[in-house]
Amino acid sequence: MESYQYPMNKLAQELMNFFTVVVDKEESSAPVLFQRCGVLIRFHIEDIPDSGDISIANISKYWEAYCRKQGRKMRQDTYKEMDLVLPNEAAMQGLIEKAKDWVFPLQGITPLYKDRCAFSFHRRPVIAYVLNVVLQQGDRYGHISKSDKAPTLCLSQSPNSTLDDGTEKLSHYRLSQLRVITRRLMAYSAWRLVDPDQQSADTLRVTVEAQRCPNQPTDHVCLVCGPVLEPVGKTATTMNRDSYVALRSKDMILMAMHRNGVRMSSSHGDFDSLIQRLGAAAVIVDLFEVRHASAASVVRNGSGGSKGASYILYNSARLETLLRTFNAQVEAGVYQPLPPLDDIDLSLLEDDLDWKLIYGYLLPFPEVVESTLNLLQQGQCDVHLLVRYISSLAAIFSRYYRQKKILVQMRDQLMPVLYARVYLIMAVRQVLNVALSLLGIEPVTYI
Structure with missing residues (x-):
């Protein structure tokens, strides 16, 4: 299987080639990395209607500073007025036309305050790309193949x-x-x-x-x-791994019951095993929600930043329950079997909340994981960024679940919406499970 090619890096490369040209092949031999473009290109998750899907610096001096470090120079025809790289409507339309063949085609460009320009993508090609690559590559989503x-x-x-x-x-x-x-x-x-x-x-x-x-x-x-x-005296804890897992297992059950409204059931699988997994997951979150070089505090009496593990696994179980219920209703004849993805009208997933889940969380997952290793050679592995990502993904899915009410009885004309969202739920489950596996956390199917 081919390795995953980060689309945001491709986009950054395409933008760089549009505004700049190579003058020193040796210095510019390294690939353009989206996350290292700094102020030039910014990825947006919040306030997309106003800020765009991405924004770029429109002031030429920022691009020139980048060029000096990368063996490049500005294309002189890209900023003829007021030292802006996109000075007028004609320049913006020229970029939109050029981007028709890019990894993600542009739908529009809007000038922003502070001399930035907001870019919005055509959503359907992005949605199709993300769902296809996630579901086809499965647990290898984002892996990079290594040569000898x-x-x-x-x-x-x-x-x-x-x-x-x-x-x-x-x-x-x-x-x-x-x-x-x-x-x-x-x-x-x-x-x-x-x-x-x-x-x-x-x-x-x-x-x-x-x-x-x-x-x-x-x-x-x-x-x-x-x-x-220890949380109060800040002395080294005397607890061992097994006793702390047992303590956090009890906390997770109480938290799931009282904060998330969950009622634990021993009728599904090995109840004791489930409790152990909940506790082990909580311990990992406790130890790595802060930078690894920083001190981590144990959680006593269920207090502290411990909601994360129960909330994450509650939503993991919710994903599994959604898909299990859909399959059961297909077998019962309530719904027709899920059509192939190529037959799904993906334009039905273009509203803002669908887009936020797909573009804001599923698409950048490989870049998020890659970013944990950006400073490895300086002695830093940012595992806490992955913990933060998982918590945020669980939160946005929880909001999506509440607002979309995916498996309600639907009229026949709304069935295409259900099918599109079932594929999206499958993709969310896949990415969440891969992210959890990186931390050594086993997803749960029932709570």
Whole structure:
């Protein structure tokens, strides 16, 4: 299977080629990365009607500054008036015409305050792209294929640390999970993981440590994993991994019942196993919702920033229940079987909330994961960004679920809307499950 090519990076490259030209092939050989364009190109999730899907800096000096660093220069015909790259309506229409063949064609360009221009996309091609790539690639959505010539990286961690009774210290559990999560994230990077016996002189050596390595060599990166502290006294916790999972399991049940209105049922599968999974998920969220180099605090008496895990898994179960209910109703003859995706009218998913879920969360998922590794060589793996993304995805899906009421009895003429939304729900479930798996969290099917 071919690797996923980040569409926002393609778009950034197309915009860069429209406004600039290469003058130094050696300096400009690196690909244009959307996330490193800074003020030039901004991705919008909120207030899309007013801010556009993306916006660009319209002042030429910002583009010129970027060009000086990237072996490029401005196309002189792109800013003839007031030092703007899109000075008038004719220039904007010229870009829209050029973008007809781009990865995402432009529908309109609107000048904004502070000398920016807002771009809006034709939504249907983007929706079709996202749903197709997510559902076709499945759990490989966003993976990058590595060639034998890819730079190599060796990942290890400091020696084991246990209590006298042989159980795992909570601080060591955090450290070991940082290594495991970083290893999973590597599938979204240009690095090729190798074992210690496969290292070469050019291999980047990354070690997960409880403190920064003294006299660190240039070919070595230290990922510092902060301690796990008690919430009040800020002293190192004496809890081990198993006792903390048990504590958080009880918290998750109470939270699901009282905050989310869930009634736990032992009739579906192994109830004890479900409780254990809820607790283990809560522990991961507790340990990695802050930067890994920062201290994490244990949660006592159900207090603290712990709603996330129960809320995330509640919505994971809600996704599974929606699809399970739809399939049962198809078998019962309430609905016709789901048609192929190519036969679905995807224009039915163009309203603002559908678009926010697809464009704002499903589309950029690979870039979000990639961004966790942007500063790896500086000793930082931003796992907390992934935790934040998962929480936000659960929140926007919860809003979508409440507003769309997807599986209500629908008249025959509204069936195409149901089918389109079932495909969207399938894509959301796929992305959420992949994101959870990167953290080592198992999704749930019933709560």
